[in-house]
Amino acid sequence: MSELRHVGxxxxxxxxxxxxxxxxxxxxxxxxxxxxxxxxxxxxxxxxRILHVDTSRAERLPGxxxxxxxxxxxxxxxxxxxxxxxxKKDKVRHFRDEVAAVAAMDPDAAAxxxxxxxxxxEPLPAVFDPYAAMMEGAPLVHETDPEGRPRxxxxxxxxxxxxxxxxxxxxxxAKHVAEGRFSTPRIQQSCMGxxxxxxxxxxxxxxxxxxxxxxxxxxxxxxNRALAAMGLDGRNARVIVPCLGGAFGSGLDTHAYExxxxxxxxxxxxxxxxxxxxxxxxxxxxxxxxxxxxxSQGCDEAGRLTFRHVEVxxxxxxxxxxxxxxxxxxxxxxxxxxxVPSIVFDARMVYTNNTYCQAMRGYGNPEMTWPLExxxxxxxxxxxxxxxxxxxxxxxxxxETTPMGARVTTCGLRDCLVAAAxxxxxxSKRGRGRKMRRGVGMASLVHVGGSGRIYRSDxxxxxxxxxxxxxVYVSSGGVEMGQGLHSALTxxxxxxxxxxxxxxxxxxxxxxxxxWDVGTHASRGAFTACNAAILAAAKLRNRIFxxxxxxxxxxxxxxxxxxxSERPGYQPPRFDWRLEAKRDRFDLRDGMIFxxxxxxxxxxxxxxxxxxxxxxxxxxxxxxxxxAFYDPPSDLPDWGRGRGNMSAAYAYGTQGVEVEVDVExxxxxILRMVSAHDVGRVLNPQTIRGQAYGAIAQGIGYALxxxxxxxxxxxxxxxxxxxxxxxxxxxxxxxxxxxxxxxxPAGPFGAKGVGEPGLVPTAPAIANAIYDAVGVRVRxxxxxxxxxxxxxxxxxx
Amino acid sequence: MKTEVxxxxxxxxxxxxxxxxxxxxxxxxxxxGLTGTKEGCGQGECGACTVLVDGRAVxxxxxxxxxxxxxxxxxxxxxxxxxxDLAAIQRAFVEHGGIQCGFCSPGMILSARALLDRIxxxxxxxxxxxxxxxxxxxxxxxxxxxxxxxxxxxxxSGGSGGGGA
Numbered sequence: 006m007s008e009l010r011h012v013g014x015x016x017x018x019x020x021x022x023x024x025x026x027x028x029x030x031x032x033x034x035x036x037x038x039x040x041x042x043x044x045x046x047x048x049x050x051x052x053x054r055i056l057h058v059d060t061s062r063a064e065r066l067p068g069x070x071x072x073x074x075x076x077x078x079x080x081x082x083x084x085x086x087x088x089x090x091x092x093k094k095d096k097v098r099h100f101r102d103e104v105a106a107v108a109a110m111d112p113d114a115a116a117x118x119x120x121x122x123x124x125x126x127e128p129l130p131a132v133f134d135p136y137a138a139m140m141e142g143a144p145l146v147h148e149t150d151p152e153g154r155p156r157x158x159x160x161x162x163x164x165x166x167x168x169x170x171x172x173x174x175x176x177x178x179a180k181h182v183a184e185g186r187f188s189t190p191r192i193q194q195s196c197m198g199x200x201x202x203x204x205x206x207x208x209x210x211x212x213x214x215x216x217x218x219x220x221x222x223x224x225x226x227x228x229n230r231a232l233a234a235m236g237l238d239g240r241n242a243r244v245i246v247p248c249l250g251g252a253f254g255s256g257l258d259t260h261a262y263e264x265x266x267x268x269x270x271x272x273x274x275x276x277x278x279x280x281x282x283x284x285x286x287x288x289x290x291x292x293x294x295x296x297x298x299x300x301s302q303g304c305d306e307a308g309r310l311t312f313r314h315v316e317v318x319x320x321x322x323x324x325x326x327x328x329x330x331x332x333x334x335x336x337x338x339x340x341x342x343x344x345v346p347s348i349v350f351d352a353r354m355v356y357t358n359n360t361y362c363q364a365m366r367g368y369g370n371p372e373m374t375w376p377l378e379x380x381x382x383x384x385x386x387x388x389x390x391x392x393x394x395x396x397x398x399x400x401x402x403x404x405e406t407t408p409m410g411a412r413v414t415t416c417g418l419r420d421c422l423v424a425a426a427x428x429x430x431x432x433s434k435r436g437r438g439r440k441m442r443r444g445v446g447m448a449s450l451v452h453v454g455g456s457g458r459i460y461r462s463d464x465x466x467x468x469x470x471x472x473x474x475x476x477v478y479v480s481s482g483g484v485e486m487g488q489g490l491h492s493a494l495t496x497x498x499x500x501x502x503x504x505x506x507x508x509x510x511x512x513x514x515x516x517x518x519x520x521w522d523v524g525t526h527a528s529r530g531a532f533t534a535c536n537a538a539i540l541a542a543a544k545l546r547n548r549i550f551x552x553x554x555x556x557x558x559x560x561x562x563x564x565x566x567x568x569x570s571e572r573p574g575y576q577p578p579r580f581d582w583r584l585e586a587k588r589d590r591f592d593l594r595d596g597m598i599f600x601x602x603x604x605x606x607x608x609x610x611x612x613x614x615x616x617x618x619x620x621x622x623x624x625x626x627x628x629x630x631x632x633a634f635y636d637p638p639s640d641l642p643d644w645g646r647g648r649g650n651m652s653a654a655y656a657y658g659t660q661g662v663e664v665e666v667d668v669e670x671x672x673x674x675i676l677r678m679v680s681a682h683d684v685g686r687v688l689n690p691q692t693i694r695g696q697a698y699g700a701i702a703q704g705i706g707y708a709l710x711x712x713x714x715x716x717x718x719x720x721x722x723x724x725x726x727x728x729x730x731x732x733x734x735x736x737x738x739x740x741x742x743x744x745x746x747x748x749x750p751a752g753p754f755g756a757k758g759v760g761e762p763g764l765v766p767t768a769p770a771i772a773n774a775i776y777d778a779v780g781v782r783v784r785x786x787x788x789x790x791x792x793x794x795x796x797x798x799x800x801x802x
Numbered sequence: 803m804k805t806e807v808x809x810x811x812x813x814x815x816x817x818x819x820x821x822x823x824x825x826x827x828x829x830x831x832x833x834x835g836l837t838g839t840k841e842g843c844g845q846g847e848c849g850a851c852t853v854l855v856d857g858r859a860v861x862x863x864x865x866x867x868x869x870x871x872x873x874x875x876x877x878x879x880x881x882x883x884x885x886x887d888l889a890a891i892q893r894a895f896v897e898h899g900g901i902q903c904g905f906c907s908p909g910m911i912l913s914a915r916a917l918l919d920r921i922x923x924x925x926x927x928x929x930x931x932x933x934x935x936x937x938x939x940x941x942x943x944x945x946x947x948x949x950x951x952x953x954x955x956x957x958x959s960g961g962s963g964g965g966g967a
Binding site for chain 1: 831836837838839840841842843844845847848850877878879881882886888892893895896897898899901902903904905906907908911926927929930931933934935936937938939940941942943944945946947
């Protein structure tokens with residue numbers, strides 16, 4: 006790649022002006038002719054048999070067009086293990102189970118009708134504690150599996166294990182050992198735009214659904230399956246993704262409300278819109294998985310890790326989502342963060358009558374990095390080694406293959422550690438702030454940086470289509486949810502094709518017009534879409550230069566004649582440009598085709614748009630379109646053995662933080678943060694900064710105050726007053742960002758994924774800083790003032 | 803009970819008949835099609851629905867529509883100038899990375915505008931304080947605060963906030 010003209014330049018996002026002027030249209034803003042409003046009747050028990058659903062009063066309410074229950078609709082099954090149903094028939098397994106739904110002319114009538122539905126239940130013993138759910142005789146959340154076979158236990162049938170090296174030898178070789186139990190809570194993705202969809206059956210009987218999704222093509226598969234279950238075999242679902250008000254993992258599954266909208270639309274023959282209120286979003290949208298983790302690590306006298314033992318236990322809630330694969334991502338830090346010669350990793354997951362969980366940014370990685378990096382500081386203390394030194398001693402290196410089989414191509418961890426320590430003034434601050442209750446701490450991470458293969462195909466398709474005016478239209482199955490995919494893609498297409506960013510237009514993501522993409526997760530959007538764009542752009546350039554051989558000479562002849570007539574006596578360079586006009590001698594940059602050997606001759610160039618028109622309007626004309634399908638060089642891991650090179654590149658990083666603790670109130674004030682990440686290459690400085698800052702803010706909420714609180718399965722804080730996310734005020738401390746550019750060979754322009762890493766090590770960095778400040782460690786997130794005060798009181802005793 | 807209200811909405815005077823308990827956000831979105839005003843919570847907690855009423859930032863999701871009688875209401879659409887020119891505050895958010903998913907942006911921009919109309923050269927603390935009622939889940943607020951500071955600079959050197967209102 007020669008000198009880059011657009012990639013790496015600070016460029017405003019292509020969607021920013023529309024968003025700044027109120028012209029971006031989210032699901033909340035969309036309407037269809039004849040559209041009805043759907044509303045769901047949720048369960049009133051955590052676990053109960055449904056005896057009778059009386060919908061008669063709801064049906065009689067003016068404006069109501071349909072009331073549906075499991076009794077009067079086909080059974081639609083979904084979920085990662087297909088253990089969930091759009092509408093529940095025999096029993097409810099948690100408070101958010103969908104028992105009935107209505108479609109009405111306006112939202113008020115729909116809300117009123119839902120209130121009129123009466124459900125008779127027979128309450129059943131419920132289980133909310135995941136450990137109790139594993140005990141013999143615990144109430145079974147699911148009596149049968151999806152095939153109807155009786156289930157003996159509540160354990161979710163997923164298997165994630167890893168054993169490498171000789172753990173007994175590793176334990177024997179350890180001079181120092183630290184162990185502990187850590188936990189992380191369920192937290193809400195808290196998208197500012199709540200979830201919703203519009204489902205509509207066309208005159209041809211096919212479905213179109215405008216969905217708040219990160220996986221339009223997997224959603225199409227899910228919805229097509231639902232159509233088949235509804236007796237609509239052979240019908241197709243078209244998924245259109247409108248502007249998304251954030252997603253953060255909440256769009257990685259299809260949801261019951263979407264199937265309910267489909268059922269209502271089919272029943273009424275009219276488009277049906279369901280949009281969650283904020284209360285519904287908190288109460289009925291799956292939060293991030295919680296986790297309980299036991300970790301034990303040991304090191305030798307020199308501080309080299311000799312073993313790592315990890316046991317994960319997760320409360321899955323009542324049904325499975327793709328979140329049930331969290332341990333697959335946990336495996337990466339467990340096996341590949343620092344060099345560890347022997348490892349045992351085991352994960353188990355259990356059904357309870359709590360809200361079922363799903364993905365959120367980091368996808369298991371924050372849940373694993375929290376115990377690993379907290380525990381590493383404890384081990385460093387036991388060994389009498391500075392935690393920064395400890396991390397350097399065990400630092401990963403480029404070229405290593407980790408115990409999981411991750412092939413680390415580029416690795417900037419050492420640079421990240423050094424940068425974080427330097428910016429934090431580690432040497433003069435660590436261990437010296439106790440009197441002022443100030444401390445510094447750090448934590449590192451590894452995450453997939455070249456997509457993360459959790460599905461058979463990990464591909465992203467792209468179509469680039471040129472018009473008569475030198476514009477390029479990009480159809481990509483990737484989803485812009487605020488993170489900046491369209492910004493990266495605009496620059497990537499402009500750069501790799503050779504046009505100006507202003508001539509790049511990104512089409513709406515639509516399964517009818519865009520090529521397949523596995524979904525936007527694993528920080529993969531820019532990585533895979535830009536790699537696909539580079540492949541497609543190369544095809545276009547090849548064709549453009551082939552055509553230029555034919556078109557260029559006549560154009561140049563004309564140009565040169567005009568140029569000479571304006572400048573009598575002008576002598577063109579002494580080379581025969583007719584001979585030079587060969588496909589491999591052309592270049593295209595910013596929409597201009599020129600000769601590599603005469604880049605500065607103003608007459609020896611041809612606007613791309615002129616070439617495009619020339620070939621379009623000549624006999625047997627053509628227009629140019631190219632497509633590419635990029636599947637990263639990685640393997641689908643064998644989860645049962647915990648092995649596989651799941652990504653084409655790995656992103657390492659280190660975050661440091663300085664805190665001050667108020668020992669009277671237990672409040673933690675963050676004084677500054679440093680965030681150093683190996684990003685491969687910066688595609689757009691403005692958007693990469695936004696990703697890092699935003700991830701840090703989510704990490705701070707995770708570390709200090711966010712938690713979906715429940716009592717007997719009921720969510721206690723379903724609003725932003727009781728569920729606090731960081732405001733501009735809490736974020737009023739300086740953040741230093743350091744981007745280490747390791748130029749990964751698999752990355753587009755060398756870039757790796759960056760979307761999630763900023764969240765991952767934030768909580769342990771804060772906990773480690775708190776320990777440095779006041780000498781106590783809270784092992785259960787969030788580190789609330791109450792927990793910190795209790796820990797300080799324990800310490801005094 | 804139907805009541806009529808007359809008020810200035812962005813560039814012109816409008817009249818609307820209300821059902822008594824109607825909220826300003828519904829009037830703006832459903833009656834006038836001004837969907838730039840977003841509903842994030844419906845309870846006055848997140849600020850996505852912020853509009854200006856007589857220059858003051860209010861949560862339109864809890865603001866009774868009846869109360870706008872005789873007042874001037876400015877929505878995000880009303881900041882645009884002739885030819886859809888962005889106002890200085892909007893331009894600053896675009897140019898300095900103040901926008902990601904964009905759902906909070908209209909409310910955030912209007913809260914910032916209300917601040918800058920009051921204080922031409924706010925401190926960082928004043929900016930953060932003015933935005934504390936506007937939640938954002940994407941940005942961590944850093945580039946939002948930068949955007950507001952840049953807009954303040956531009957508005958001080960360029961005079962008006964540009965745009966229409």
